[in-house]
Each structure stands twice: as C-alpha cells, then as structure tokens.
Amino acid sequence: MIEAAQKADIITPGTIPGAGQISQLRDDIWWVRMPLPFRLNHVNLYVLRADDGLTIIDAGMDAAETATHWRGLLAAPPFTQYAVRRILISHHHPDHVGFAASLAVLTGAEVLMGAVEEQKHRILGAMGDAEFAALMAARYQEYGFRDDIIAPLAGRGNHYSDKIKLLGAVRVLRAGDVLAGLHGTWQLRFDCGHSDDHIGLYDAGRRIYLCGDFLLPRITPNIAMPLGSPQKDMLGHYFDYLAEMADWGDDWLVLPGHDWAFHTLARRARDLIRHHQYRLDLLQEAAVAAAAAECGGGGLTVAEAMDVLFPMQLNEHERYFASGEAAAHLYHLYQQKALHRTIDSAGVVYYRQKA
Ligand SMILES: [Zn+2]
Structure with missing residues (x-):
C-alpha cells in the first residue's frame, strides 16, 4: 500500500520534473520529462531499477534537444550509479520510440518492444515520402476532405520518419512477459485503443501502474483510426480497457505518458467512458x-x-x-x-x- 505521506509527496509541484530533468519517486522509480514541439509540449519517460541495473521506459522524440537532454541525464545519477540494461518502448508513436535507437547506442542497452508496435514502427518509418503522402491522401479522400486540404499533403512527406530513427535489433515482448524489479515483478499488459498493442506495466503488490498514453489526467488520450488499417474498432477496444480500469479502484499510483502522476484511476476511467459516450451521442x-x-x-x-x-x-x-x-x-x-x-x-x- 502507498503511505498517505508518499501519496502527498507525489503530486507536489516540486516532484514534476522540468524539461530534460529527472525526479526520483521511489528508491527504484524515476520520472524524466522530455520536451516536444507541439501544443502537448512534453512526454513523460520513466526509469525502473532492478538488481541488474536500469530499464528506461520510452525514449522521447528524435530531435537535437532530446539528444542534448539525454547526454546530460546520462552523466548524472542514477545513470552513473547503475548500468542501463534495457529500453522498453510502450508503443510506436514518435514521442515514445523516436530517440530509442540513439539511446541504445548511447547506453549499450537492448531495446524491448511488442511485435505489433515494432512492425508499425518499421512500416511507417521505412515508407518513402511519396508513399506516405499517398496513404494520407487516400485516407483523407475517404474522410471527405476538400481537394485544397488533400493537395498540400504531397509536399509534407513522411511526418512519421521525420521524428524517429529506425530501430536496430529489438527483443520482442509478448503477453505474459514480466520485468524483474527491485521490489518484486512488473507485469506487462498489452492494450488496444490509443495504439494497437500498447504496453503498460504494473506492480500489483505496491499498486503502481505505468499506463503510458492510455490514461491521462488532464487531456483525453487520442483514440484514432490507424492510418494503415482503416477498419478497426479502436474505440470499442478502448471502452473494454476503460471498463476494466473502472474496476481497479482509486488507490493506485498511476504514472502516465503525459502530464502528471495521479491516483484516481477508476474515476478517470469512468470519466473517459462518459466523455466518449457523449461524443458518440x-x-x-x-x-x-x-x-x-x-x-x-x-x-x-x-x-x-x-x-x-x-x-x-x-x-x-x-x-x-x-x-x-x-x-x-x-x-x-x-x-x-x-x-x-x-x-x-x-x-x-x-x-x-x-x-
Ligand atoms: Zn501515443
């Protein structure tokens, strides 16, 4: 169980790391924040310690700023105390996977990812500008956009590959896999909704859940039709996920991919169900x-x-x-x-x- 004092600590403003900074949450958990050049201006990354060293959860977008911040972070604790063994990527979106290939080079760590998300990363990342633009144009045509919105897509090229470096070798994670932790085991879960097969990690003993982009405390996670598979009920899958989370209770420490840590997991899941139902109405x-x-x-x-x-x-x-x-x-x-x-x-x- 999380002590009341620790609960209070976690949500004080001082706990939230600044851009490119790290904040320690537990003796085995750190929170890193990387800047993004969008309205959603940052992504949260986490570092978990086990007996053999550290696992970094997500890497940030591929950008000069990300590289500068990672070089600074790796020159200080906990990275100077413990070796980075693994980089685990939750899903294929650029703000999570983009810098992973470079981070693997900087740390010598292996990259871990789910098979479906790795495949998406490789297909989108290897696509030429013309092929990517054609895929976007085909989708926008189906969506019923006017020509003056579709035509400029040809000049934009592949806006996925702009923000990532393609991964080298990856160790594929599967349902049922676990990650050893300092205080027990992190269970992996694979969920469809925000992306096709997104990995979340949870420590059931301490009730700590790294939910990635599946639950966010302020904004609603983007639930979108995948570019390459336009007939998949992503929202239906997400409703299934939210229904399960609504049963988990409000005594978890939830560590999300954006914004800040929170405890009201079940309440947030119920709010999101209502949000999407209203929009369906x-x-x-x-x-x-x-x-x-x-x-x-x-x-x-x-x-x-x-x-x-x-x-x-x-x-x-x-x-x-x-x-x-x-x-x-x-x-x-x-x-x-x-x-x-x-x-x-x-x-x-x-x-x-x-x-
Ligand atoms: Zn995402």
Whole structure:
C-alpha cells in the first residue's frame, strides 16, 4: 500500500520534473520529462531499477534537444550509479520510440518492444515520402476532405520518419512477459485503443501502474483510426480497457505518458467512458440532422464529424489527429449497428442514420 505521506509527496509541484530533468519517486522509480514541439509540449519517460541495473521506459522524440537532454541525464545519477540494461518502448508513436535507437547506442542497452508496435514502427518509418503522402491522401479522400486540404499533403512527406530513427535489433515482448524489479515483478499488459498493442506495466503488490498514453489526467488520450488499417474498432477496444480500469479502484499510483502522476484511476476511467459516450451521442444527432437535410445524400462524412467534435481552427498536425478520432467514433457507431456505412463512386465514406 502507498503511505498517505508518499501519496502527498507525489503530486507536489516540486516532484514534476522540468524539461530534460529527472525526479526520483521511489528508491527504484524515476520520472524524466522530455520536451516536444507541439501544443502537448512534453512526454513523460520513466526509469525502473532492478538488481541488474536500469530499464528506461520510452525514449522521447528524435530531435537535437532530446539528444542534448539525454547526454546530460546520462552523466548524472542514477545513470552513473547503475548500468542501463534495457529500453522498453510502450508503443510506436514518435514521442515514445523516436530517440530509442540513439539511446541504445548511447547506453549499450537492448531495446524491448511488442511485435505489433515494432512492425508499425518499421512500416511507417521505412515508407518513402511519396508513399506516405499517398496513404494520407487516400485516407483523407475517404474522410471527405476538400481537394485544397488533400493537395498540400504531397509536399509534407513522411511526418512519421521525420521524428524517429529506425530501430536496430529489438527483443520482442509478448503477453505474459514480466520485468524483474527491485521490489518484486512488473507485469506487462498489452492494450488496444490509443495504439494497437500498447504496453503498460504494473506492480500489483505496491499498486503502481505505468499506463503510458492510455490514461491521462488532464487531456483525453487520442483514440484514432490507424492510418494503415482503416477498419478497426479502436474505440470499442478502448471502452473494454476503460471498463476494466473502472474496476481497479482509486488507490493506485498511476504514472502516465503525459502530464502528471495521479491516483484516481477508476474515476478517470469512468470519466473517459462518459466523455466518449457523449461524443458518440453528438455524432448520432449530427447523423439525424444530415439525414433530415439530405446533404451528402443524407450521410455524415468523417470531415463533417470532425467539425462536430472539434469545432475550432486546426492546423494540419491537429487535423490528422482530429480526423482519426472522428473516424474512430463513427466506425464504432457502425460496429455497434447504430449507423450504416456506404462508399460513393469517389471513394468517400458516408455514415447514415439507420431507417
Ligand atoms: Zn501515443
């Protein structure tokens, strides 16, 4: 159990590390924060100690700033006290995996990752600019975006490979694997929702959960249709995950991939269920309105759903996430048999109210 005093310690502002800094949470757990050049301006990384040395959980994005910070961190405790043995990557998103290949070179540590996420990393990372732009354009065409939004994609190239270095050899982790810790064992769990097969680690004895990007205390994790597999019910999988977390209780110490540590795990999971259900309701109302107006033949495109869920000016980086999120919500309603799904001759997908 976590002592009350320790609970209080964990959420004092002084515990939150600054950009490129490290903060010790337990004798075997450290929290590192790396800057990101986005509205979400940082990612949290963690360091776990075992008898044989350290495991770093996630690496940050591949950027000169990340390299500078890691060089500074590695020259000080705990890295000067204990050898880095492993770098465990939770999922393939650039802010988590981007710097892992370079960090493996700097530390001599092996990289550990799940098979599905490793494959995504390699496919997206190796894609040429034209191939990546074509994939994006095909998706945006399905989503029903106008040509003036689709055409500039050709000039943007591969915005995944911009932010990562491709990994070298990886030791593949599987369901049921565990990580030895200083005070027992970290169990691994693989979850689908924010990404296809994201790894979280938990110490059931001390009730500490490194949840990566699956639960965040301030913002909602992005639940989006994957670029390369446009017919997968990511939100349905995420609802399954949240339902399980709602049963875990509020006495865990949760260490997330962004923002700050928190304890209200079950409450946060229930809030997120309500958040997504409300947004599904909004889209069903919009589908009813579209049927009444008979715009687009009475159906709702992803682009129109995005305007319902995100009624604000978005830059291209934000549009990419927002449209993926809108697509995941509409596809979930289709999977739930609440909406029909049809494709017109131009390849635009419409979601229609059921008769
Ligand atoms: Zn992520």
